[in-house]
Amino acid sequence: MSSQKEYLEQNKERFVEELFELLRIPSISADSAYKNDVLKTADAVAESLRKAGAENVEICETPGYPIVYADKIVDPSLPTVLVYGHYDVQPPDPLDLWTTEPFEPVIRKTEIHPDGAIFARGACDDKGQMFMHVKALEVMNQTGTLACNVKFMIEGEEEVGSENLGWFVSRNQEKLAADVILISDTGMIANDSPSITTGLRGLSYVEVKVTGPNRDLHSGLYGGAVANPINVLTNMIASLQDDNKHITIPGFYEDVQELSDAEREAMAKAPFNLDNYKKALDLSDVDGELGYSTMERASIRPTLDVNGIWGGYQGEGAKTVIPSWAKAKISMRLVPHQEPGKITELFQKHFEAIAPKSVKVEVTPHHGGLPYVSPTDDPGYRAASKAMEDSFGKTPVPVRSGGSIPIVALFEKELGLKSILMGFGLDSDAIHSPNEHYGLFNYYKGIETIPHFFKHFAALKSE
């Protein structure tokens, strides 16, 4: 057994305990009520990096939440790996659907995780995966096997669009200088079929408000004579997609990168079972854009989803009211080479254009993110591939993910660096959902794999 594996074996219980401490802090960046908890989490991350052997640990202030920086330079002549992760989490609601408290981590066995999984908000996204890198550093440090230099950049605003990361990166290009960026904030196909994410969707997120009468009205006295903002909003949203689930916003598909048949065939080879997929979600049928497979709809095609809608009376019983307004949160996932700013503008222009004269419409852009595609032939990808081979005994397959990590495009632009998306989560981990969890197998496997990446990357760079 290698010294690294031995060290991991001897300390695995403690590694879980330390992660639990991090998971207990509700670092919800979307809700300002949790500001102190987010800040507390930054401190905890910094402290854990110090303990793991990092040097120059700093909590770097930004106009928003701070970014935790740390590094360990073993030899300036060696290549440098910049690790990115985030310490903030999604809001936990709906709370009533959690089996156990979102911020009181527990271990439960599941069908997919017979060795047990850690249930807590952020267990997988991204505290659990980020913390693997902290523990991997400890392993390499304690076993004297750190094969190249390492830098950490852990932010606290990923779940709200990394609004100040660009500000920070552009001001610290020298500090962040590296040869590759390594990120574990994605998933793999299954515990017995490792994969590396080579593509991500971008994001455009807007909030819309439709206002009708200047006050709530009695639906008997005014019903039929005054436009109902909820009815109008449902009409407007419905009109944004046609019967083939094609998005009707003029110019929306203009820049969409169409995949070649060869690429689509390659995608179709990835293991996927539609019946299991439907069964896992308790769906009698899937639904999506005509002419594309479920895998394609979820990765290489843009989307338009209403993430939230509200207006009028939502309480017990029946209230006969025409509300003064109705609101919705709408997000569009983007694919290469759609540009979030442009899509948001197209949406806003179109949404305002289709509004009937009987209402007022407001469109408020939230955050956006660029889509991304990574190469599969550079030292970074090859090192990740070999590292997973070492730990899984299998060559990982490259896959496109439907999720968004807006900042990988930003890193490329600001730092001229490619990001390697070596994630260890599973789609079934329920990130952004109640009962989010992360397999102990995956957590340990990550801590085992990361040092292999460092070893192979150093070697490949010195070739």
Add this chain to the structure above:
Amino acid sequence: MSSQKEYLEQNKERFVEELFELLRIPSISADSAYKNDVLKTADAVAESLRKAGAENVEICETPGYPIVYADKIVDPSLPTVLVYGHYDVQPPDPLDLWTTEPFEPVIRKTEIHPDGAIFARGACDDKGQMFMHVKALEVMNQTGTLACNVKFMIEGEEEVGSENLGWFVSRNQEKLAADVILISDTGMIANDSPSITTGLRGLSYVEVKVTGPNRDLHSGLYGGAVANPINVLTNMIASLQDDNKHITIPGFYEDVQELSDAEREAMAKAPFNLDNYKKALDLSDVDGELGYSTMERASIRPTLDVNGIWGGYQGEGAKTVIPSWAKAKISMRLVPHQEPGKITELFQKHFEAIAPKSVKVEVTPHHGGLPYVSPTDDPGYRAASKAMEDSFGKTPVPVRSGGSIPIVALFEKELGLKSILMGFGLDSDAIHSPNEHYGLFNYYKGIETIPHFFKHFAALKSE
């Protein structure tokens, strides 16, 4: 000055104070959290009837909230007027739009009410209008001018569909025996143009739930591949009306009573100013069924309004989620001779039929109510017309209202009695809305007019 008018003048401040006490109790029948307050209000109404001179005051239990009964039989050979009203109120939300507390009544002057108006939930609908009858009884009693027998039936479930009133009425036909029913729970055109409501719309109210995946999903990993319950719900609701705002539910218009051109011409004569109407609601335009005027859309045509909608993330910031479900409360106003039970069935059948295979749909009927048309040539209507002539110095015009008082149809069926809808509210009173209010002028005018009705009704019946 008549003895009645004199008594009113001498006691008007107290009459307002006593109403304030009733308005301070939050008798919200739709929300079970206010159960004790609703019951407390029943007691207060009973006590006020006793003080006003009523006999046989009873709080009659029902499977739901109790009904307050009282009577004063001056002479069995005289005709009897049965007064109906309700002591429950609508929920006050949205609370943040109230200028003063909904259950702390205050008097403020407004453009339409230069003498001042009482601001409070229930000020007009219906505590204020119901209490006019209690005070009118006191006036007639104290001045020895009660011209015929009177019975009171004040319920506590009107705002939730009077679910147990039918149960009560069918069991107490003898107790409730009368010659006419008098109700003040409607409005008039303006303080200088009195009117009497001769028609009401019916109501069918349903709650719908669209369920997609068995849990909230990450909109990046699943977006585009799984039907989003909110998108589906907006599509389904939008499809319930065509571009001409015609309702698309098969059979919906089957029983709709079409008015003759003559009737429509008569309606068009009622004073109405579209610009003022739009200005009062801050609307750049009205919207409704093609081929009908605003007045017609709001009274003689059926409607379909979403009274509330909710699903997904409604908090601060952005959450990229595909929710597991979305819900809406939908009400349809009905016109003679549409039948609520039948319409609810048609809705449910259609809504389930148009649901895509990718979701599950539940339709839960709330309450319903039959539409109603009252005659204008019987003693009841003529007595009301003469009574308003006496107090306003103007003959009131008959108008159709868009609102619903489901129980007037029930009274006709169970008691064989017509209801006279002599209301003193105004459309601008904001009933069911924040800042509901009721003009002092209207409150006093009602107390002045009701005894005239008794006098004229007794006379007309003895002709």
